Every structure is written in structure tokens, then in C-alpha cells.
Amino acid sequence: MACNVDLNGISENKLGVTLAEASDQQIYGLLMDEVRERCAAAPLNDGKRKLYYISAEFLIGKLLSNNLIDLGLFDEVRAQLAEAGHDLGAIEELEAEPSLGNGGLGRLAACFLDSIATLGLPGDGVGLNYHYGLFHQGFIDNQQAALPDEWLAEQGWLVPEERTYTVEFGDFSVTSKLYDIDVPGYGQPGKNRLRLFDLQGVDDEIVPSDSIDFDKLALKKNLTLFLYPDDSDEDGRMLRIYQQYFMVSNAAQLIIDEALERGSNLRDLDEYAVVQINDTHPTMVIPELIRLLTEKHGIEFDEAVGIVSRMAAYTNHTILAEALEKWPLKSLQKVAPRMADVIVRLDKLARAAHDDPRVAIIDENDVVHMARIDIHFGYSINGVAALHTEILKNTELRPFYDIYPEKFSNKTNGITFRRWLMGCNPELAALLDDAIGTDWRRTGDLTPLAALVDDADTLSRFGEVKAAAKTRMRSFLTRTQGAKIPEDAIIDVQVKRIHEYKRQQMNALYIIWKYLDIKNGNIPAHPLTIVFGGKAAPAYVIAQDVIHLVLTLSQWIANDPDVAPYLQVVMIENYNVSAAEHVIPAADISEQISLASKEASGTSNMKFMLNGALTLCTLDGANVEIAELVGDENIYTFGASSQQVEKLYADGTYDAAALYRRPGTKLLVDFMTSPAFMATGNAERLQRLHDDIAGKDWFMALLDLEEYIQKKEEVLRDYEDREAWGKKALVNIAQAGAFSSDRTIAQYNGEIWHLK
Ligand SMILES: *Cc1c(COP(=O)(O)O)cnc(C)c1O
Numbered sequence: 001m002a003c004n005v006d007l008n009g010i011s012e013n014k015l016g017v018t019l020a021e022a023s024d025q026q027i028y029g030l031l032m033d034e035v036r037e038r039c040a041a042a043p044l045n046d047g048k049r050k051l052y053y054i055s056a057e058f059l060i061g062k063l064l065s066n067n068l069i070d071l072g073l074f075d076e077v078r079a080q081l082a083e084a085g086h087d088l089g090a091i092e093e094l095e096a097e098p099s100l101g102n103g104g105l106g107r108l109a110a111c112f113l114d115s116i117a118t119l120g121l122p123g124d125g126v127g128l129n130y131h132y133g134l135f136h137q138g139f140i141d142n143q144q145a146a147l148p149d150e151w152l153a154e155q156g157w158l159v160p161e162e163r164t165y166t167v168e169f170g171d172f173s174v175t176s177k178l179y180d181i182d183v184p185g186y187g188q189p190g191k192n193r194l195r196l197f198d199l200q201g202v203d204d205e206i207v208p209s210d211s212i213d214f215d216k217l218a219l220k221k222n223l224t225l226f227l228y229p230d231d232s233d234e235d236g237r238m239l240r241i242y243q244q245y246f247m248v249s250n251a252a253q254l255i256i257d258e259a260l261e262r263g264s265n266l267r268d269l270d271e272y273a274v275v276q277i278n279d280t281h282p283t284m285v286i287p288e289l290i291r292l293l294t295e296k297h298g299i300e301f302d303e304a305v306g307i308v309s310r311m312a313a314y315t316n317h318t319i320l321a322e323a324l325e326k327w328p329l330k331s332l333q334k335v336a337p338r339m340a341d342v343i344v345r346l347d348k349l350a351r352a353a354h355d356d357p358r359v360a361i362i363d364e365n366d367v368v369h370m371a372r373i374d375i376h377f378g379y380s381i382n383g384v385a386a387l388h389t390e391i392l393k394n395t396e397l398r399p400f401y402d403i404y405p406e407k408f409s410n411k412t413n414g415i416t417f418r419r420w421l422m423g424c425n426p427e428l429a430a431l432l433d434d435a436i437g438t439d440w441r442r443t444g445d446l447t448p449l450a451a452l453v454d455d456a457d458t459l460s461r462f463g464e465v466k467a468a469a470k471t472r473m474r475s476f477l478t479r480t481q482g483a484k485i486p487e488d489a490i491i492d493v494q495v496k497r498i499h500e501y502k503r504q505q506m507n508a509l510y511i512i513w514k515y516l517d518i519k520n521g522n523i524p525a526h527p528l529t530i531v532f533g534g535k536a537a538p539a540y541v542i543a544q545d546v547i548h549l550v551l552t553l554s555q556w557i558a559n560d561p562d563v564a565p566y567l568q569v570v571m572i573e574n575y576n577v578s579a580a581e582h583v584i585p586a587a588d589i590s591e592q593i594s595l596a597s598k599e600a601s602g603t604s605n606m607k608f609m610l611n612g613a614l615t616l617c618t619l620d621g622a623n624v625e626i627a628e629l630v631g632d633e634n635i636y637t638f639g640a641s642s643q644q645v646e647k648l649y650a651d652g653t654y655d656a657a658a659l660y661r662r663p664g665t666k667l668l669v670d671f672m673t674s675p676a677f678m679a680t681g682n683a684e685r686l687q688r689l690h691d692d693i694a695g696k697d698w699f700m701a702l703l704d705l706e707e708y709i710q711k712k713e714e715v716l717r718d719y720e721d722r723e724a725w726g727k728k729a730l731v732n733i734a735q736a737g738a739f740s741s742d743r744t745i746a747q748y749n750g751e752i753w754h755l756k
Contacts, residue, residue, distance in 0.1 A: 005073050007080045010034065019084040027086060028064075028094045031077070032156050035067045039182035040159070044122070045190040047756045049271060050258070051123030053112060054251050054285055055278035056244070057227065058127050058194055059101025060110040060181070061419065061577030063157055064092050069418045070114070070184040078426070089472075096154035097578050099133020100196075102228060102535075103497040104413075104603050105317050107577065108384075108741075109278055111603075114416040115745040117185030117192045121755045126251045128243065129158070129179055129196035130227045131204055135212050137535045137574040142551035142681060146212050146538045148226075157181045163257075164200065167249045169242065170337050174220055175200040176250050186418050187442060197250040199223045212538070232539040241327055241335045248285035249336070251275075252292055266297050270310035274753050277314045277378065280325040280370040284332075286312050286377050287342035295338065301345065305377065313752050314374035314381045315411070318600050319388070319396045320501065325370040329362055343368055350376045358399045375400045375407070380752045382411045385601035385622040387642060395646065411748055412622055413601040414741030417444055420607045424581035427465045428611065431458070432733075444740030446733055453730040462726055466586070466612060473586035476579075483570045486527045490719055492616075492712075493583055493608070494591035495533035495575055498543040501598040504532060505693060506701040506708055507591060508549050511557075511569060512671045513709050518563045525720055529568045531583060533575030545689040547571070549672065552681035580604070585611045588725075589715055592617035593708065595699045597642035599623075606739035612729040616715055618704065622739070629735040634728045638711040639704035648700070656697035665702055669694050 008019040010030055015022055022030070065088065068074040078088045101107060109125060116123040129152075136149035158179040165176045181194040203221035207214045214222060216235040223239075223246050230236045259272040275285055286308055293304035318324070332340040347361040350372070357364070361372045375381055375397070381404075383389030389410035393401040401408055422429045422441065432440055435458055436448040452458045470491060477483040485491075494507050511530060518524070532550050536543035554569035572579050590608030592599075592615055599621040609615060609626055617623040618639040627635050640648075648654040660669055671677060672690045693701060719725055737743075749755055 005076055024091050028091050038071055039184055042184055042191040045120055045192055047122040049274060049755050051274050051753050051755055052126050052255055053123060053276045054126045054282035055109040056281035057101035057106025058109045058125055059106035059577060060098055062092055062095045062097050064095050065423045066419050067184060069422050070186045096151045097576050099149040099151045100130055102134050105279055108413055108603060111416040111741040112745060113183045113194060114418060115741040117183045118188060118742060119745055120188050120190055121749060124192050125194040127196055128224050128247050129198040131225050132207060134227045139573050142548050144536055144544055144547050148207050148212055165250050165253045167246050170334050230539050241331055244281055245284055245336045248282050248288050252285055252288040256292055269307050273311055275312050277374055279317045283370040283373050286373055287339050291339050291342050309377045310379055312378035314378045316383055316392060319391055326367045329366045329368050332368060346377055381407050382409045384413045386410050387624045388600040391597060409751060411744055412625060413603050414739050414744035415603055415606045416741045421610055425585040425611055427468050431461050431465055444737045444742050446737040449730060449734035453727045459726040469585035473582050476582040481573050485529050489527040489529040491529055491587050492589040493531045493587040496604055498534045498536035498546055500542055500699040502594050503701050504546050506593060506705055509668045509705055510709055510712055511553050512668045514567055515557055515563055518566050524566050527566050531570045533572030533579055542692055545685045548682055548685045549689055556680055584608055587613040589613060590615045592623050594618060594620045595645060596620045596640055597645045609732045610736040612733050614728055629738055630731050634731045636711050636715050638707040654700060656702055657695055659702035660694040
């Protein structure tokens with residue numbers, strides 16, 4: 001292999017000591033400098049039409065290893081460090097993880113930036129530089145505590161840019177400043193950037209160190225402090241609108257300026273720029289672009305509408321009503337009156353064209369439906385998995401599909417193999433290199449592995465790779481939170497935001513079942529460790545209750561000597577990208593158990609599959625596509641279908657109380673409120689969750705519970721045939737190429753963006 005970097009030389013040169021003598025902290029500094037310099041030197045990708053991927057979230061994760069991979073230095077650096085007695089993983093722990101996202105949607109945006117750069121396409125991400133991110137999750141008394149996440153203090157990747165803009169709100173204006181994070185492509189000379197706008201005058205001091213409560217009215221100081229500030233009160237909702245407008249007004253000014261710099265006369269702006277609107281948070285970029293083209297650049301309103309409608313594309317990420325944003329018109333008028341005027345005019349245009357109140361932008365209560373702006377005044381709307389897109393077309397957005405069938409398409413989500421295989425599981429990547437050659441690193445094609453699923457050497461090596469990943473995960477969880485996981489444990493993982501539709505509560509009911517089963521003397525062949533991870537929105541009470549149930553079960557079982565050797569519950573504190581990178585390679589079982597029709601796609605399902613876990617799932621989101629690819633014998637599916645679920649909602653016939661009264665179910669649900677368990681946990685939280693599940697159960701955990709328990713027991717039995725299990729895992733890896741985000745981005749570009 002060509003020598004592209006000489007760390008020992010750099011160390012001697014810059015530190016005056018050999019690499020072996022340098023401390024991890026020193027090496028971290030050297031590597032950061034080296035990578036930053038190389039990124040800075042890379043030319044920007046160019047082309048006439050440039051993509052702006054606007055998103056409230058970019059859950060980019062740590063960047064050191066990722067950038068080393070993209071620059072083609074990762075394996076060499078790891079080897080040189082190892083030779084000098086250092087471990088790149090330990091060094092990367094010194095890097096703070098940027099806290100700029102929430103869950104799957106933000107992580108998708110990050111995978112997409114990596115793939116856009118890797119395909120050599122000109123396209124930047126545009127978002128905000130939240131000083132305290134979402135929040136840092138702590139556990140106190142088996143409950144979630146939300147703390148400010150001080151990631152920015154130790155941040156080394158942000159490069160300040162000269163650009164600043166004025167953003168005019170209704171009764172005041174602010175100035176922005178811009179930071180960039182370079183995004184190199186894998187095996188590409190060029191790069192793109194993540195452009196993060198910040199607020200001049202932002203004041204970190206208004207946030208206490210031990211809570212995320214701050215003055216929501218201090219808009220000139222708080223706009224870029226937190227992602228998704230609590231919106232359970234009016235001030236919080238207003239702050240979100242201010243933030244969104246701040247983001248899109250900056251984005252729109254940037255887009256127009258860069259197009260002018262590159263020779264556009266703005267009447268041809270759509271030949272120079274395309275905007276991908278990631279969920280509805282950036283929707284106001286449409287009226288804001290129209291406003292700027294008309295007010296500042298003298299273009300007639302109708303022409304401006306036409307230009308913007310040819311450059312705006314929208315991705316829908318959810319069918320949950322609560323996430324399809326609606327804002328009162330009067331709130332928008334207060335935040336940005338002239339932009340709101342444009343929305344009123346767009347509503348009139350839409351009403352004139354379509355005499356159907358279901359597709360009006362502003363409803364009879366003067367509430368603005370943001371997604372409807374995107375659909376009428378963008379040229380593309382896409383769902384994120386085949387099933388999700390069908391549900392959009394046939395149900396949720398049916399009246400729009402009837403008007404604009406040609407605008408709708410599916411783009412099944414994907415993940416970057418750089419981070420989710422090469423970076424987090426280099427042993428598996430090396431196995432693949434040896435088994436099928438290295439082309440997969442470029443193409444994402446892993447199907448040649450299908451020919452080797454019966455190969456004894458490949459199977460035994462896969463076993464070693466999985467064991468090594470488990471060792472890394474065990475030491476990570478011991479180091480970070482003192483968890484002790486048995487060496488031979490089956491690792492069953494459900495990591496994702498805590499939400500009722502994702503049904504962590506159903507998994508918790510399984511745990512209660514398993515606990516009682518072991519108490520009854522049914523001793524499992526292998527210990528089972530069930531790993532949870534995920535944050536809950538601070539104002540989402542039931543989700544907090546679910547976290548509390550899981551943590552209380554964890555403690556309860558650990559304290560029961562009859563059961564503790566065989567069953568263990570671990571909840572990862574502050575689940576984030578780094579934690580995901582430690583846990584996913586180690587998993588045997590991937591829990592993807594959302595209520596069918598509710599998970600738009602999921603992407604952790606893809607990460608687990610790629611790392612050789614078997615999926616236990618409902619036929620929801622991209623699980624459907626995984627099942628089709630691997631075949632019934634290599635996946636474990638259960639539960640009501642999306643059609644059945646949609647019918648239950650439509651008919652209003654779901655009866656949680658009747659299901660609860662079945663003796664087997666009642667026993668499990670009532671365990672939560674048994675006196676001894678109540679005494680261990682917080683009685684109010686347990687009672688509330690109990691009553692919610694027994695009486696309402698909006699996301700139908702009880703509907704699928706019995707089948708889930710049976711299926712999970714089948715999975716555990718199958719685990720005992722180690723060879724058959726290994727073959728199934730290899731089949732899953734072999735089919736995972738379909739979920740490379742390089743494939744997804746090639747489709748976005750070919751069918752929506754048309755860059756280059
Ligand atoms: C991939 C990922 C997600 C998304 O998980 P889903 O199970 O698809 O909801 C959320 N958070 C982090 C940190 C991730 O890496």
C-alpha cells in the first residue's frame with residue numbers, strides 16, 4: 001500500500017517526540033490538524049446546478065475516523081498507531097460529538113452529505129449551529145434528566161466564513177454568521193460543505209448548567225441555543241418559528257448570492273440551484289425565496305412563483321399527524337409579516353386552481369399547513385420507503401396525489417457504509433475484503449458474499465468478528481456507565497428515539513414475560529442482554545414513563561439473583577451516534593417493532609442488517625424491503641399488517657381494554673403496578689403508563705404482544721444453532737448493498753436533482 005501519511009514523522013516534526021512517546025491527546029491534535037489541512041486543500045465540487053439540502057438537523061457524529069476514511073487514510077493511520085501502541089478508537093473518544101440532530105431524519109441528512117460528496121456532486125447542507133444541541137440525556141432516579149449538551153466548547157471542525165446576513169423579523173432584526181464543516185467524499189478529490197448559520201450576539205450564559213430552561217423570549221440571544229426547544233407552551237412555539245425563519249432566510253440569501261456569483265440572472269435561478277426540503281421545518285424557504293426575488297430583485301410575483309416551484313423538492317418523513325407542522329397564520333405574521341403575505345398569496349393561487357378545502361394551504365381556522373406549501377409549490381415530493389410512499393399516495397396525501405401524481409416518488413433511505421461498516425466495524429470490512437475483494441467499498445455491492453454463506457471459513461471468521469465487536473461494546477458500556485455484560489450473552493438491541501409508535505413498551509412487556517418465565521424455572525441456554533437506547537422529548541410524558549419503566553426493570557432484574565444471571569436490561573445513557581457505532585456491530589438481534597404503517601422507513605434497521613444482526617420486525621417502513629431481499633427464512637416478522645392497522649384506526653374499533661383483560665396480558669401489564677415493583681420505581685409514572693396501555697394503547701402494543709413474545713422466543717431458540725444463525729447473518733449482509741445511501745443519492749440525483 002502506498003504510504004500517504006507518516007505519523008511518526010509528523011510527530012517528531014511537530015512534537016519532537018516519536019509517535020510511540022506521544023500521548024493520545026497529542027496525537028488527537030496532530031490528526032485533527034492533518035485532516036483539517038487536507039480537507040481545506042480539497043477543491044469544492046462544482047457544476048452549474050447546485051443542491052442545497054436544507055435541514056433543521058444534521059446528526060453528523062464524530063468526524064475524525066469518518067474523514068480519515070473519506071481521505072483514504074483510515075487503515076494506514078490505524079495501522080501506524082497500532083504499531084506505536086495507540087488505538088484510534090481511544091483517540092477518537094477525545095472528540096466531542098456535534099449535537100445537531102435528534103434521530104433518524106438528522107442522521108439521514110448526514111449520510112446523504114457523505115454520499116453527495118462521494119458521488120462528486122455539488123451540494124451543500126444548510127442548517128443551524130445549535131450551541132447546546134438537542135440535549136444531553138442523564139439518568140437520575142431511573143428517570144431522564146435533560147441537560148445542555150456542551151459539545152461546542154471542544155469543537156474542532158467548524159471553519160468560520162466571512163458571510164453574514166441580516167434577517168428581518170416583524171419587530172426587530174438580527175445578524176447571522178456562518179460556519180462551515182468540510183465534507184470530503186470517499187475516494188474523490190473534491191468536497192462539499194455543511195453550512196451552519198449562527199446568530200451574532202447569541203448568549204450561552206442564559207442557559208443554566210443543570211437544565212435546559214432558559215428565557216424563550218430573549219430572541220436576540222437564544223435563536224441558535226437549542227434544537228427543538230420545548231413547544232408545549234406558546235413562547236416555545238413562537239421560538240421554533242423564529243428559528244425556522246432564521247434558518248431559511250439565511251439559506252435563501254445564500255442561495256441567491258451564490259447563484260449571482262456564478263452568473264445567474266435570477267430569472268434562471270432554477271438552473272443554478274435546487275433545494276431539498278428535509279421534512280417541513282425548512283418549508284418557509286419557498287415563500288422566502290419568492291419574497292426576495294420579488295422585493296429585492298424586481299421579478300414579478302407570478303414569475304418568481306414559477307422559478308421557485310421549479311427548484312423546490314420536499315421529502316416527507318412521517319405520517320404521524322403531530323409531525324406534519326401547522327402554524328397559526330397570525331404567528332407567522334408576527335415573525336415575518338412579508339413572508340407571511342407571500343403565503344397568503346400562495347394560498348389564493350392554490351384555492352383558485354383547486355376548489356377543495358382539503359388541499360388549501362390556510363384552513364378555515366387560519367392555520368397554515370406547511371407541507372401543503374411544499375406540495376403545491378415544489379416540483380417533487382418523495383417518501384422514504386416503498387410502503388411509506390404508498391401510504392402517502394393512497395391515504396395521507398391522497399387528495400394531492402390525485403392532483404399531482406407526477407410529483408410523487410419513492411426514495412428508500414440508505415446509510416453510508418463508510419461510517420456504518422468501514423468505520424464502526426473494520427474487522428467485518430476486512431472480512432469482506434478477503435472474501436469478495438474490495439470493490440464493495442466503491443460500489444456498495446455485497447451480493448458476491450451470497451455465494452459464501454455455506455463456507456466454513458467465512459462462517460467461523462464471522463463468528464470471530466461478532467465476538468470482537470461484542471468485546472468492544474462490553475468495554476464501552478463498562479467504561480461509560482459501569483454495565484457488566486456476560487461474555488456469552490445474546491445481544492438484543494432496540495436503539496432509537498423513545499416514542500409510543502416505536503413500541504419500546506412492548507419490548508418492556510416481553511421483558512416482564514421473560515422474567516416471570518425464568519422465575520418459573522425455564523432457564524435459557526444463553527444469557528440474554530436486552531439493550532435500549534434513546535432520548536425522549538422532555539415534554540412527552542408517556543415516553544418519559546417508558547424510559548422509567550425500562551430503567552426500573554433493569555434495576556429490579558439485576559437485584560433478583562434467580563434471574564440476573566440469565567436476563568439483563570441495559571439502557572444506554574445519552575444514546576448518540578458514537579454509542580450506535582459501538583453497539584450496532586455487536587448486536588445479534590435488531591428490534592424493529594413499530595406499529596405497522598407508523599415508521600416511515602427506519603435506518604437503524606439497515607445498519608444492523610449490514611453488521612450481521614437478524615431482524616425481528618413488523619412489516620413496516622423499510623423492514624418490508626429487507627424482508628423481500630433476504631427471504632422469509634432469514635428474518636423474523638410478526639404482527640398486524642399496515643392495512644389491518646389502518647382499518648382499525650379508520651373504524652375506531654381498536655379495544656385496548658378487551659386485549660388487556662386476556663389473562664396472559666393482564667398479568668404482564670399489572671406487573672408494573674404490583675406493590676413491590678411500585679415501591680422500587682416511581683408510582684405515579686408506573687400507574688400512568690399502566691393505565692394508558694390498559695385503557696388506550698394508541699399505538700396498539702397489546703395487539704401484537706402475544707405474537708411478539710412467541711416470535712422472540714423462536715429467535716432465541718434459533719440462536720442455539722450457531723451455524724444456521726451465521727448463515728442467516730451472512731445472507732443479510734450480502735443483501736445490504738441495497739441500502740447504501742450512495743444508491744439513494746444516485747436516485748435523488750437521477751430523478752429529482754439532475755446535477756451534472
Ligand atoms: C440511525 C440512528 C437513528 C435512527 O434510528 P431508527 O431506529 O431508524 O429510528 C437514531 N439515532 C441515531 C444516533 C442513529 O445513528
